[in-house]
Amino acid sequence: MASQGEIQSSLVCGCKGIRSCLICEKLNTEINFTGKETPKLSQDFEYNLSSRRAVRYVDGVEESFPFPGVLLWENFVTEEEENELVTKMDEHVWRESQSGRRKQDFGPKVNFKKRRVRIGGFCGLPSISEKLVSRMNEEPQLSGFKPVEQCNLDYNPQRGSAIDPHLDDSWLWGERLVTINLLSDTILTMSLDEGCGQFDQGEVRVNVHLCRRSLVVLYGEARHRWKHAIHRKDIHSRRVCSTFRELSAEFLPGGEQAEMGTQLLDVALTFRGVPL
Numbered sequence: 001m002a003s004q005g006e007i008q009s010s011l012v013c014g015c016k017g018i019r020s021c022l023i024c025e026k027l028n029t030e031i032n033f034t035g036k037e038t039p040k041l042s043q044d045f046e047y048n049l050s051s052r053r054a055v056r057y058v059d060g061v062e063e064s065f066p067f068p069g070v071l072l073w074e075n076f077v078t079e080e081e082e083n084e085l086v087t088k089m090d091e092h093v094w095r096e097s098q099s100g101r102r103k104q105d106f107g108p109k110v111n112f113k114k115r116r117v118r119i120g121g122f123c124g125l126p127s128i129s130e131k132l133v134s135r136m137n138e139e140p141q142l143s144g145f146k147p148v149e150q151c152n153l154d155y156n157p158q159r160g161s162a163i164d165p166h167l168d169d170s171w172l173w174g175e176r177l178v179t180i181n182l183l184s185d186t187i188l189t190m191s192l193d194e195g196c197g198q199f200d201q202g203e204v205r206v207n208v209h210l211c212r213r214s215l216v217v218l219y220g221e222a223r224h225r226w227k228h229a230i231h232r233k234d235i236h237s238r239r240v241c242s243t244f245r246e247l248s249a250e251f252l253p254g255g256e257q258a259e260m261g262t263q264l265l266d267v268a269l270t271f272r273g274v275p276l
Contacts (some may be wrong), residue, residue, distance in 0.1 A: 013159070014096030014140060016101070021100030022160030028127040041202035043195075046157035065197055067190075067206055069222025071141050077132070080148075082182050086240055088128050089152055092106050092275050100159035101233075104275035107245075108148030108264055111168050119263060124273035125150045133244070136178060141217060147244035148261075148268045152275075155230065155239040162235065165191050165227035174246040177218045181210040187234040188216065190226040 013023045024236030045054035047067055054067040077085065109120035124207035125133070129150060136142045155161035168177055188208040196204045206226070212217055218228065 013100065014094075014102075014211045015100075019098040019164070020160075022149055022158065022186075023100065027158070041206050042191075043199050043202060045204070047190075047206050063199075065110075065199070067222070069218060069220035069226075070190075071139070071217035071219070072208075072210075072214040073139065073217075074211055074236050075184075075213055076135070076180060081214070082213050085128060085180075085242075086182060088153075089240065094154055095275075098157065099152070099163060100161035101155075101163065102154040104152040105149075106273045107151070109276075110172060112171065115171055117172060117260065117264070121268060121276055122264075122267055122273070124270040125268050126273050126275075129242070129244075129269045130271040132180070132242075136215070136244075141219070142176065142178065145178065145244075146246055146265055147178070148247050148264045148267065149173070149245045149262050150197075150242045150273075151245075153241050153243070154236045155241075157232075157235050157237065157254060160232050161230075161239075162232040163230045164271045165189070165229040167224070167227055168245070170224060170248060172248055172251065174252075175219050175223060176246055177223055178215065178244040179217075179241050180215050181212065182239070183212060184235075184237045184239045185212050186210050186230060186236075186239055189229045189231055189234070190222060191229065192226055194251070 006179045011023050015021055015024050015079070043056075045056045045064070045067075047053075047070060048055045048064075049072055051064075052067060052070070053064045055062060055064040055254050089104060094103055094104060097103040106122075106125050108117050108122045109118045125147065129147075133145070133147060136145050153163075188210055190206040190208060192204045195201060208216065222228075247264065249255050251264070253261075255261065
């Protein structure tokens with residue numbers, strides 16, 4: 001029998017290790033893909049935008065707790081802008097990524113394990129994003145937001161696209177994570193493995209509903225404590241998103257790598273980029 005490495009090398013997807021998509025799962029039924037979503041004990045809540053609380057109902061009784069660190073901006077882009085954005089993205093190559101996603105990266109070359117960053121072939125964010133970044137700065141929570149990296153992701157139910165629960169790096173990336181959700185509604189699942197406050201039995205999950213053409217910002221505890229994910233079951237049609245990341249304090253004025261940060265921002269904000 002071929003080894004997992006030999007089989008993975010022949011796949012037409014970008015999955016590696018334990019991660020998988022519908023393509024490699026169907027082609028290679030002899031592999032036990034441990035990356036599949038498996039049911040486990042959890043307490044599920046819905047994020048309430050008006051109260052900014054995580055809410056659920058048990059036997060008709062409301063249970064809730066404060067859930068700070070999420071900003072939702074509905075209709076951040078118009079339908080016309082959405083069409084323009086996706087058309088521009090589709091003019092570039094989409095590279096296969098893990099768990100059934102495809103991606104386009106506009107950012108520096110980074111080795112997070114060794115904590116090394118270099119400009120490499122990075123030539124800036126795409127031109128079409130300049131007006132979006134300007135619009136973001138109109139929101140007080142995003143005042144002064146200067147993204148140094150943009151990652152476009154393409155999700156499709158036929159590929160079983162998803163992204164596992166994770167925390168974004170905080171050595172290079174700063175306080176605010178900004179994502180624009182395009183083409184379809186979905187659910188951003190926030191999770192805490194060890195429970196939360198009085199709800200300490202198993203994992204706690206908070207579903208944040210993302211409308212088509214909306215923008216979501218994660219900051220504070222939602223950025224640094226709660227993991228976030230997009231589950232396969234919540235992708236019902238093509239979904240495209242753009243995530244923008246700013247620099248951490250280490251790369252800003254006064255930080256140990258401020259000079260590198262200045263160089264990165266000078267390149268990023270030319271808005272002349274092509275995907276790497």
